[in-house]
Amino acid sequence: MPAIIxxxxxxxxxxxxxxGVSTSTNSYYSFIGLPNATDxxxxWNTNTPDPIDNFDNYNDIYDTLISAKKINDTDVVRVIKKISxxxxxxxxxxxxxxxxxxxSPQTNSPSLYNANFYVLNSDFRVYVCIFNGTNPTNxxxxxxxxxxxxxxxxxxRLESDGYIWKYLYTIKxxxxxxxxxxxxxxxxxxxxxxxxxxxxxNVAVNGxxxxxxxxxTATASYQFNGTKNNVPIRGDGYDGEASVTFLNGKPTDVQVTNGGSNYTFGTLDLDSVVTGSGAEFSVIIPxxxxxxxxxxxxxxxxxVLIYSRIENSDVTNPDFPIGNQFARIGIIKNPLINDTTNLLTSSSASGVYGLRLTGAATTTMNVQVNGDITQVIGVGSTAVGKIISYDPISKFMRYWQDRSVSTNNSVGDKPTFGYRLNRFTSEPNIGGSTNIIVTTTSGTETVEIDTSFTGLSTTINSQTYYFGQQLTKxxxxxxIEKYSGEIIYIDNRPEVTRALNQREDIKIIVEF
Structure with a gap:
């Protein structure tokens, strides 16, 4: 059977x-991710693929999620298409x-909402067009x-050009x-x-x-010339009246003199005041x-427009690393705090792993962003990750692990360390160690996990450096608890490289 939404x-x-965004029972976040798009x-940057909407891709999105920013009720607003x-x-x-x-006569739209029936003026005031001079002559x-x-x-207000505009609101x-x-x-x-x-x-009147x-008016013929006042508007409303002007027995203008109220349909009852026939009118219902x-x-x-600003001004909670790339943005509803069943509500959150390193090379090595880090965690078992960022002062490294480190690559090559995705650990099994081999711009360096360190920050030369994440050993x-919540928006885009003095204003349009 025919049906529509x-x-x-x-x-x-x-x-x-x-x-839903405004209620405390929900928690929405925008996120950036996919630091290895060109892999x-x-x-990717010249032929960015469309996002894939399936459960397999959702899992990959979580694995490559870098950081997330809380969406507050003041970050969301209804929008309509701009008609200036x-x-x-x-x-x-x-x-x-x-x-x-x-x-509609200009856009050929079957729907009011796709027609160009309102405008934004140069002072950011919004008006609806009540009348545009339409008549049989045009x-x-x-x-x-x-x-x-x-x-x-x-x-x-009737303007001098024949348009009637109704003022609605001014954008702040x-x-x-x-x-x-x-x-x-x-x-x-x-x-x-x-x-x-x-x-x-308050001045709006229903109907x-x-x-x-x-x-x-092609076949119109009335025994009247001039203006006929008090022509009733019939229908289910009350008190509506209009004045009709005739020239050579044909109506040329209609002015509503009393709009009445409560109309859901209406007819201009010209027959009750003038002899003749042939004209067709439409009573426009508000x-x-x-x-x-x-x-x-x-x-x-x-x-709905969702706004999110990503910047590097939060020194005590630096969840958005610099020097890396991202090629995906999106929205997650109701993610959980890692390793809990509690709703995530913090202003921002990190989606990657971190290491505090120690060793002679930690202050001098130039790491290769997106390069590998590895740790032998036991006999025949190696953990592999990809570098997001590294700070040689605080010796804190962010990294991520996704399926690319433990699956065949695009040309069918097997993963170097097998198909098992192992996590890095401060307590390796027999045959393992806390050594980390880091890919640098000139080769590799061997450093260690600083298993003696636990905390959110470190102080060096009287200056405090915050990690944005809790380190334990x-x-x-x-x-963010991986695979928690619901991914409701995905946007692939060419890679964006984050810099220290850079910020990103993300504006996402969700259409229902």
Missing amino acids: TDQLRVLSASNFLA IASD WSSGTIFEMYRHDYNINNL NNKGIPSLEEPTHTDLQP PSDIIKFDTEDYISIPNDYLTSDNNSDVR KIEVIVIED PQGGHGADVYQELGANK GLANPE
């Missing part, structure tokens, strides 16, 4: 997602009846807009800085409750008619509650 379900889903595909006002453009008007058989396609709407009137400067993009406009999260928007909400469109009552519903806010585990 309605636009209103999509708008509701966006609202529910926003509410997976040599042309420009002179000479024919904008579409709000209509309640666009459908597959009544497409084939009901509208006329060019020549006057930018700038008013903040509570009632719709802080939201412009944080959420503005080339393609999307943000909507205030508190529109329905904020005093800033209360005047617009108030703002405009009546003349659709066709959104539920009236224009400005609920902009999420009125503008079709079925998208020289080893640090990821702060």
Whole structure:
């Protein structure tokens, strides 16, 4: 049987997602990962592959996850596509009846929410187009807009170019800085409750008619010329009236003089006041509650923008290493704290392993980022990892281990140390040691795990260096419990190399 998922379900889903981020029972994180993208595909940076959506890929995402940043309720906002006002453009008007058989005249959209029926002006004010000059003389396609709407009137304003614009809201400067993009406009999260928007909400009248469109006058013939006032608007609402102007027996203009209230359908009852027939009109029904009552519903806010800033300013919790690359970003819902069943709630978290090293070469070696580190942990058993970053002052190394170190490579070569993925340890078995062989830019160096060290930081020459992870006997585990939570967004991209003075502003659009 024919069925559809309605636009209103999509708008509701966006609202529910926003509410889910705001509740303390959920915890959302953006993350960066995949430090070895070009090992997976040599042309990754020029031919970035689409993400794969299956459980196998989810496991790999966790294994290559570098760091995660908490998403707070102030980091999420509803957005709509950006339609900027420009002179000479024919904008579409709000209509309640666009459908597959009544497409919007400029974008040929069967849905209101895909039509260009609202604008953002140069002062970051948002307006809905109530009327665009449409009539039979322009084939009901509208006329060019020549006057930018700038008013903040509570009632719709007729501009000199024939357009009628209804002011809805102004984007706050802080939201412009944080959420503005080339393609999307943000909507205030508190529109329905904020005093800033209360005047617009309070003047909205449910079912108030703002405009009546003349659709066709080709066969119209009426025994009247001039303006006929007090023409009733019939339907299920009350008190609606309009004035109709005639020229040569044909209607040329309709002005709503009393919009009435509570209309869900309407008919201009011209027959009751004028003799004649042949004209066709459309009474445009406003959104539920009236224009400005609920902009999420009125503008079709079925998208959410998630903002996350990654920077190196948190010296006491440096979870985002520098000098490495990442080629994947994403979102995880409700990850757990490592080795617990507790929800992760910290402002940021590390997804990689760490080693505190000791030995003569620790202060002089130049490690090869993405190079191997190995440890013989017992007879015939070797742990293998890949270097994320290394600080020769604090002697702290971050590394990750994924399936690439214990599976055949892309050309079928077997892994050097077998198919078992072994973890590094401060307590090796018989035949093993705490020695770590590190790949450097000039070869290899042998150092050791500092098994005497436990802590979150170290002090050298009166300066404290924080690791961002708890080390026990020289080893640090990821702060995120691997394979916990739900991965709800994946984005592959060309590699980005992180630098000390660099920050990344990540803006993710989720469409429902």
